[in-house]
Every structure is written in structure tokens, then in C-alpha cells.
Amino acid sequence: MTDQLDPHPAIGLDDVVHQRVRLGILTVAHQARRVEFGFLRTALGLTAGNLSQHLTVLEKAGLVEIEKGYEGKRARTWLSLTPAGRRALQEEVAQLKRLIQQIEQGGPASDV
Amino acid sequence: MTDASVPSFGTPREVLSGLGDLTRKVRAAQRATWFPLLLLGVLTLGGILVGRLTFRIETVPCPAGDAAAGGCTQVAQGSPLYWLIGLALAYAATAYFSIRRSRERGVGSPVRPYVVTGIVLVGVVSATTFWAVRHGMPKPGEPLDFWGLHLDPGSEAVAILQRLIGNAVAVGLPLLVLAWVERSRALLLLAAVYLAIELVPLTTGWSGIPSTSPWSAVPRYGVPGVLLLLGALGFALAELPRRRTAS
Numbered sequence: 001m002t003d004q005l006d007p008h009p010a011i012g013l014d015d016v017v018h019q020r021v022r023l024g025i026l027t028v029a030h031q032a033r034r035v036e037f038g039f040l041r042t043a044l045g046l047t048a049g050n051l052s053q054h055l056t057v058l059e060k061a062g063l064v065e066i067e068k069g070y071e072g073k074r075a076r077t078w079l080s081l082t083p084a085g086r087r088a089l090q091e092e093v094a095q096l097k098r099l100i101q102q103i104e105q106g107g108p109a110s111d112v
Numbered sequence: 113m114t115d116a117s118v119p120s121f122g123t124p125r126e127v128l129s130g131l132g133d134l135t136r137k138v139r140a141a142q143r144a145t146w147f148p149l150l151l152l153g154v155l156t157l158g159g160i161l162v163g164r165l166t167f168r169i170e171t172v173p174c175p176a177g178d179a180a181a182g183g184c185t186q187v188a189q190g191s192p193l194y195w196l197i198g199l200a201l202a203y204a205a206t207a208y209f210s211i212r213r214s215r216e217r218g219v220g221s222p223v224r225p226y227v228v229t230g231i232v233l234v235g236v237v238s239a240t241t242f243w244a245v246r247h248g249m250p251k252p253g254e255p256l257d258f259w260g261l262h263l264d265p266g267s268e269a270v271a272i273l274q275r276l277i278g279n280a281v282a283v284g285l286p287l288l289v290l291a292w293v294e295r296s297r298a299l300l301l302l303a304a305v306y307l308a309i310e311l312v313p314l315t316t317g318w319s320g321i322p323s324t325s326p327w328s329a330v331p332r333y334g335v336p337g338v339l340l341l342l343g344a345l346g347f348a349l350a351e352l353p354r355r356r357t358a359s
Contacts, residue, residue, distance in 0.1 A: 020127075023127070023131065024130075024131075024134055027131045027134050027135060028134060028138050030135075031134075031135045031138040031139060031142075032138050032142065032219045032220045033220035033222070034214075034219075034220035035138075035218065035219055035220065036217075036218025036219065037218075038218050039141070039217065039218030039219050040218075043134070043137060043138065043141075071215060076218075078218075080220075093128065093131070096124040096127055096128050097124075097128070099124040100123075100124045100125055100128070103123075103124070
């Protein structure tokens with residue numbers, strides 16, 4: 001019989017979500033329910049190209065839904081979280097809280 | 113928002129704190145609390161004018177053993193239709209304003225639960241009021257027919273019920289919902305004060321206006337109306353610095 005140790009919370013962090021810009025995108029989209037590309041770019045202080053790259057990663061992972069349309073003659077891009085995106089964000093936050101708990105209980109502190 | 117707000121990565125606590133800051137910034141951009149408060153304040157003050165225009169005094173037979181010379185008088189004022197149409201329009205206008213603002217700012221609005229709660233409760237209050245109107249005002253001494261319950265009009269239970277089925281429910285409860293969806297402690301406080309004014313049996317003698325005056329609705333609607341307008345002004349002023357920063 002072998003003792004199975006609980007995996008370290010850092011193991012549970014998803015590489016797609018656990019990236020500061022993408023985590024910021026998911027957080028804004030979660031609070032806003034539906035957010036426009038321009039608002040997101042300003043809120044996160046990113047260039048359009050940089051934001052687009054991260055959105056492509058999140059869209060491919062099925063975490064966000066992107067909707068393109070027009071308002072008058074202006075092209076607008078809106079994004080919202082998919083149920084998987086909402087779950088992924090909740091899981092990320094839960095893992096971070098577990099990490100904090102572990103650090104406070106005397107485990108090795110680490111940057112994430 | 114012009115500052116870079118991507119959460120900086122350090123300890124997990126710093127990451128969570130960065131996400132919290134970002135969430136607060138989005139919430140601030142979503143808020144437009146002044147608009148519904150302004151509409152509700154104007155509507156409430158309008159109730160004074162409606163009360164004045166619909167005011168009437170009727171002479172009715174006195175209850176047995178309480179005969180007064182010349183009979184007893186019964187004061188009637190107010191229009192349930194005014195509140196039904198006014199409140200429904202206020203909630204519809206808030207929904208329209210929020211959708212427009214959401215498109216302009218590029219960020220979704222959280223007001224749907226507020227609007228839905230408001231419209232449902234206006235429906236409930238209106239149904240109750242129209243039931244009461246259809247069954248007529250009870251003569252002095254007669255029991256009050258309320259959805260089949262025969263209640264004593266002079267009892268404390270009826271006084272509480274009357275306060276409950278008015279603006280406390282149709283305006284106060286949706287404001288609590290708005291405070292919850294906007295995570296606004298200031299609005300929660302305002303909604304609590306509003307509910308206290310609507311539900312606590314305050315005497316209106318301090319205003320110097322007798323209940324038989326055509327202007328007797330002034331203290332009843334003036335106090336909550338001014339509270340809502342002051343709230344609207346306060347929230348609008350609080351949002352100004354944020355709007356300036358954003359532009």
C-alpha cells in the first residue's frame with residue numbers, strides 16, 4: 001500500500017488560463033458578461049495585436065466566444081465567456097486560494 | 113480607463129489582488145445608478161401632484177355607535193394607474209438606457225435582474241391595488257376584503273399590509289436587487305433608508321398639513337422623492353471623476 005500525496009496546487013493551474021493577460025481577459029469578461037474589444041484593450045493596457053493573439057488562444061481553447069458585427073458603420077467585436085471559460089476561471093481562482101492556504105500553513109512559498 | 117491593468121504576477125495573493133482591482137474597475141464602468149434613482153425620484157414627487165388632482169372628500173354613513181353630526185367624511189386621493197404606468201415606464205426606460213450605455217461603453221450591463229424584479233413586483237402590486245379598487249373602499253366599520261380575507265381596516269396588520277403593497281415593494285425591493293448586482297454599499301444604505309421611510313409608520317403631523325388637505329400627499333411622497341433625487345445627485349457626482357478619467 002502506498003501513501004498518495006495530494007498534488008501541489010500549482011500542478012492544477014491551467015497553462016492557457018494561468019497567463020497574466022489571459023487571466024485579465026477572463027476576469028473582465030466574467031464581470032462584464034459581454035465586453036467589447038476596445039474596452040478590453042484600454043482596460044488591460046494592451047495593443048490591438050497583442051490582445052488579438054491572446055483572444056485567439058482563448059477562443060481555440062473554447063474559453064471565450066467572439067462575435068463580430070457592425071454598429072452603424074463601425075465594426076465591433078464583442079466577447080463573452082463560454083461555460084468552460086467560466087469554469088476555468090473559477091478553477092484558477094480556487095487553485096490560487098489553495099496555494100495561499102498552503103503557503104500560510106508553512107509550505108514552501110513560490111512565485112506563480 | 114487609461115492605466116495598464118493586467119494583473120502583475122508575483123505571489124498568488126498579489127495575483128488575486130490584481131484580479132480584484134480589475135473587477136472593481138469593470139464594476140465602476142458598468143454603474144449608472146443615478147439614472148433609475150432620478151426617474152423614481154421624479155415619479156415619486158409626481159405622486160404629490162396626482163394626489164392633489166385626484167383628491168376628493170366624500171360624506172359616508174358613520175358606523176353604529178359612532179354617529180357624528182352631519183355624518184362622517186372619507187378622504188380619497190391618488191391613482192393606481194399613475195403608479196402602474198409610471199413605474200412600468202421607469203423600469204422600461206432604465207432597461208433601454210442601460211442597453212444604449214452598454215453599447216457606447218463596450219461593457220455589459222448587470223441591470224437585468226433589477227428591471228425584471230421591478231416589472232414583476234409592479235405587476236403584483238398593481239393586481240392587488242386593482243382588486244382593492246374593484247371591491248370599493250370599505251365603509252367605516254366594515255371589514256376589508258383582501259383576496260378573500262376579511263380584515264379589520266383599523267388593525268395594525270392592515271396598516272402594515274397597506275405599506276407593504278405600495279412603493280416599498282415596487283420600488284424599494286428592486287433597489288435592493290440593484291445594490292446587490294452592482295455590489296454597491298452606498299446604494300444598499302439608500303435602499304434601506306428608503307424602505308424604512310416607506311415601512312415605518314411615521315406620523316405626518318410635523319408637516320403641518322392635515323390629512324383632509326388636498327396637499328396631504330406632500331409628506332408621504334415628498335420625503336422619499338427628495339431622498340431618491342438626492343441619491344441620484346450623489347451617485348452622478350461620484351461617477352463624474354471616473355467619466356473624466358475615462359475620457
